[in-house]
Amino acid sequence: MPLVAAENLVKKYDDLTAVDGVSFTIEEGQIFGFLGPNGAGKSTTISMLSTYLPPTSGDAVIDGISVTREANKVRNIIGVVPQDIALYPTLTAIQNLRFYGKMYDMGGESLERRCQELLELVELWDRRDSRLEQFSGGMKRRINMAAGLLHHPRFLLLDEPTVGVDPQSREHIFETIFKIRDSGTTILYTSHYMEEVELLCDYIAIMDRGKLVASGTLKELLSVLGEGGVIELEVAPTGCSEKLEADISRQQGVTSVKHQDGRLVIFSDNSARSLPPVLKVLEEMRCDVIHLEIFTPNLEKLFIHLTGKELRE
Amino acid sequence: MRQFRKLWQITRKDLLVMGKDRGSWIVLLLTPLLIIMVASFALGPAFSGELKSSLLYTNLDQGGVGKQLVDGLREVEGLELVEGTEAECQALASGDTKYKTCMLIPTGFSSKILTGSNTGLQVYVDPSDNASRPFMVGMIDGAASRLSGMVNSVKVSVVEVMKFAPEAELPVVASDAAQTAVEQMNQDPPVAVEITNAGAAADVNMFDTQAPGYSVMFLLFGVMLGAEGLLEERDKGTLGRLLVAPVAKSSILGGKLVAQFMIAMVQMTILFGVGHFVFGMHLGNSIPGLILMIVMTAFTATSFGILLASLVKTRRQATSVGTLVIILMSALGGSWWPLSIEPEFMQKLGHLTINAWALDGMNALILEGANMQDILVDAAALFIYGCVCFLVGIKMFKFRNA
Numbered sequence: 001m002p003l004v005a006a007e008n009l010v011k012k013y014d015d016l017t018a019v020d021g022v023s024f025t026i027e028e029g030q031i032f033g034f035l036g037p038n039g040a041g042k043s044t045t046i047s048m049l050s051t052y053l054p055p056t057s058g059d060a061v062i063d064g065i066s067v068t069r070e071a072n073k074v075r076n077i078i079g080v081v082p083q084d085i086a087l088y089p090t091l092t093a094i095q096n097l098r099f100y101g102k103m104y105d106m107g108g109e110s111l112e113r114r115c116q117e118l119l120e121l122v123e124l125w126d127r128r129d130s131r132l133e134q135f136s137g138g139m140k141r142r143i144n145m146a147a148g149l150l151h152h153p154r155f156l157l158l159d160e161p162t163v164g165v166d167p168q169s170r171e172h173i174f175e176t177i178f179k180i181r182d183s184g185t186t187i188l189y190t191s192h193y194m195e196e197v198e199l200l201c202d203y204i205a206i207m208d209r210g211k212l213v214a215s216g217t218l219k220e221l222l223s224v225l226g227e228g229g230v231i232e233l234e235v236a237p238t239g240c241s242e243k244l245e246a247d248i249s250r251q252q253g254v255t256s257v258k259h260q261d262g263r264l265v266i267f268s269d270n271s272a273r274s275l276p277p278v279l280k281v282l283e284e285m286r287c288d289v290i291h292l293e294i295f296t297p298n299l300e301k302l303f304i305h306l307t308g309k310e311l312r313e
Numbered sequence: 314m315r316q317f318r319k320l321w322q323i324t325r326k327d328l329l330v331m332g333k334d335r336g337s338w339i340v341l342l343l344t345p346l347l348i349i350m351v352a353s354f355a356l357g358p359a360f361s362g363e364l365k366s367s368l369l370y371t372n373l374d375q376g377g378v379g380k381q382l383v384d385g386l387r388e389v390e391g392l393e394l395v396e397g398t399e400a401e402c403q404a405l406a407s408g409d410t411k412y413k414t415c416m417l418i419p420t421g422f423s424s425k426i427l428t429g430s431n432t433g434l435q436v437y438v439d440p441s442d443n444a445s446r447p448f449m450v451g452m453i454d455g456a457a458s459r460l461s462g463m464v465n466s467v468k469v470s471v472v473e474v475m476k477f478a479p480e481a482e483l484p485v486v487a488s489d490a491a492q493t494a495v496e497q498m499n500q501d502p503p504v505a506v507e508i509t510n511a512g513a514a515a516d517v518n519m520f521d522t523q524a525p526g527y528s529v530m531f532l533l534f535g536v537m538l539g540a541e542g543l544l545e546e547r548d549k550g551t552l553g554r555l556l557v558a559p560v561a562k563s564s565i566l567g568g569k570l571v572a573q574f575m576i577a578m579v580q581m582t583i584l585f586g587v588g589h590f591v592f593g594m595h596l597g598n599s600i601p602g603l604i605l606m607i608v609m610t611a612f613t614a615t616s617f618g619i620l621l622a623s624l625v626k627t628r629r630q631a632t633s634v635g636t637l638v639i640i641l642m643s644a645l646g647g648s649w650w651p652l653s654i655e656p657e658f659m660q661k662l663g664h665l666t667i668n669a670w671a672l673d674g675m676n677a678l679i680l681e682g683a684n685m686q687d688i689l690v691d692a693a694a695l696f697i698y699g700c701v702c703f704l705v706g707i708k709m710f711k712f713r714n715a
């Protein structure tokens with residue numbers, strides 16, 4: 001049985017539907033990734049799962065407990081790391097952790113031990129008595145994450161934990177996430193960086209405008225694009241026939257052609273074999289090629305394939 | 314039980330956060346102390362009668378009524394009576410004397426009163442003296458009106474002696490004798506005319522009149538900071554983090570309100586403590602009464618804070634709306650000048666504010682030596698006021714940003 005099951009979650013704000021009928025399941029021990037551009041509805045989905053927002057309709061069940069009917073029970077088994085750093089800037093790192101620990105009925109020696117454990121995990125034990133406002137962005141994010149882990153949650157919700165973080169801190173956060181996963185915690189991870197999701201997640205759901213547009217393992221998702229890779233092409237705007245797109249899509253191995261910022265993105269099941277006929281079409285039509293690139297399939301291209309737009313504007 | 318423990322932890326956390334916030338302490342303590350000092354040294358004398366004024370008088374009356382009048386005035390706080398001759402009294406006209414006011418009790422004052430004939434007091438005032446004139450004339454008028462309460466026949470005439478017109482006439486405005494009153498008098502002549510100061514407290518320190526008003530005003534500014542703090546927690550997401558933890562909403566708000574109440578108590582205690590121990594401010598005859606007033610005022614202010622936080626949408630609004638309301642309440646409610654000098658409808662209007670109820674009680678204790686029973690009405694009014702704000706506030710507070 002999956003640890004988490006979301007059933008048709010909907011959240012409406014006045015006339016805007018932020019989350020529009022989202023369903024998914026998360027297996028125990030998985031890192032489940034939510035990938036989507038700004039405003040896709042990732043945080044709103046997390047808010048509903050974490051009992052912060054009541055869904056307009058639909059429900060989610062975590063370890064058999066409904067987030068709408070038994071919110072208080074759910075709160076005991078989930079850990080939430082919000083997108084914004086939700087800590088007290090004038091308190092020290094350890095004071096922040098102690099305070100949140102007490103909100104989960106922790107205390108005494110065991111709380112002290114847990115604080116030390118987590119501060120060591122995020123490698124800030126020696127900075128425990130510094131006020132949070134004296135920390136760098138990346139360090140704050142690490143404490144923000146530790147604060148969600150105090151009570152050994154079974155399910156951890158991480159909302160873009162690497163926003164505004166330098167590459168070194170980011171690496172560090174990744175390592176921590178793997179350690180948390182290895183300790184048996186199931187993780188929901190949201191991001192609009194496809195590299196992060198590719199690297200971290202066992203299972204990925206791609207979200208756009210409140211809807212899931214695809215989901216599966218990385219391999220499953222990329223197979224949609226075919227094994228063959230992607231050709232990206234930019235031609236000079238003048239003198240090139242308008243039939244170009246239609247002609248290219250008829251070439252051998254080409255599965256689909258999309259427009260993207262004045263470029264043509266050509267998906268094929270074997271880009272090496274599709275390239276010569278594509279070049280031939282370009283020559284016949286007297287198109288001046290400005291830019292030509294061949295990619296192996298990735299989530300960025302998949303997103304373009306699915307939605308016709310880029311993940312990051 | 315668990316929720317109570319969490320409530321208390323939230324209180325402790327808030328106290329810790331507040332304790333570290335120097336800006337708040339400037340608003341809570343430093344600013345009010347400075348303003349109280351400035352106001353006390355500048356205005357205290359005017360409101361407390363600390364100003365020692367000398368009243369020159371000449372008593373040409375051979376009877377007892379004139380003497381009773383003088384004796385009565387001697388007891389007035391802040392008034393020093395100096396006996397002089399008629400010539401000295403008239404010398405005010407030439408400005409050759411250091412006195413600003415002179416009261417002349419005319420020959421036959423007593424007998425004329427007792428027989429019901431027309432008579433009056435003559436008061437000479439230096440027209441250039443605007444500062445003490447209202448006080449002096451008020452005092453004499455008050456003393457005389459008490460006399461006339463008995464005899465119903467004395468009116469005071471105020472004669473302005475024009476320095477540049479020494480020949481000016483000195484009219485004596487005499488009252489009509491009220492025959493019936495005199496008849497009554499004859500049956501039951503006045504044995505004593507008693508004139509006492511309205512305030513019973515021994516002597517009034519300049520802090521006594523100023524400190525409570527400004528303390529209450531800055532108490533309200535203190536809870537406004539608390540309201541901003543609560544909204545800041547909502548904006549920054551720390552409140553959201555508590556909402557997704559197993560903590561009841563009532564514990565979250567309760568913890569914050571207890572902290573706010575404790576801070577308000579500490580603030581009032583320090584302000585009154587510094588006033589008392591450093592500047593010799595009086596605390597009245599009933600310390601339990603004063604404690605009750607401080608507790609009730611702190612409670613009502615705290616409730617006002619949560620109401621403010623629940624009625625505004627943003628932190629900026631809490632600051633702007635809060636400042637407006639607090640300034641208005643302080644002006645209307647007697648934080649800046651005593652309500653007693655205002656017309657009645659303004660006094661009534663003033664009692665829509667927290668300040669008025671708090672200051673009614675505190676001033677009664679500090680300035681008039683009232684006891685616990687005398688201030689119970691004010692304490693009860695504050696309690697009801699606080700409960701209404703509290704209930705509306707917690708009912709309407711939004712834990713999530715819209």
Ligand SMILES: Nc1ncnc2c1ncn2[C@@H]1O[C@H](COP(=O)(O)OP(=O)(O)OP(=O)(O)O)[C@@H](O)[C@H]1O
Nearest residue numbers: 013018036037038039040041042043044045192715
């Ligand atoms: N409180 C709110 N009131 C109205 N609209 C909201 C509210 N919160 C979010 N939205 C809208 O809902 C949509 C989804 O927002 P959400 O924060 O879930 O996106 P996201 O995927 O987390 O984006 P990001 O990557 O920028 O964090 C957005 O269009 C946003 O403007």
Ligand SMILES: [Mg+2]
Nearest residue numbers: 042043044083
């Ligand atoms: Mg988000």
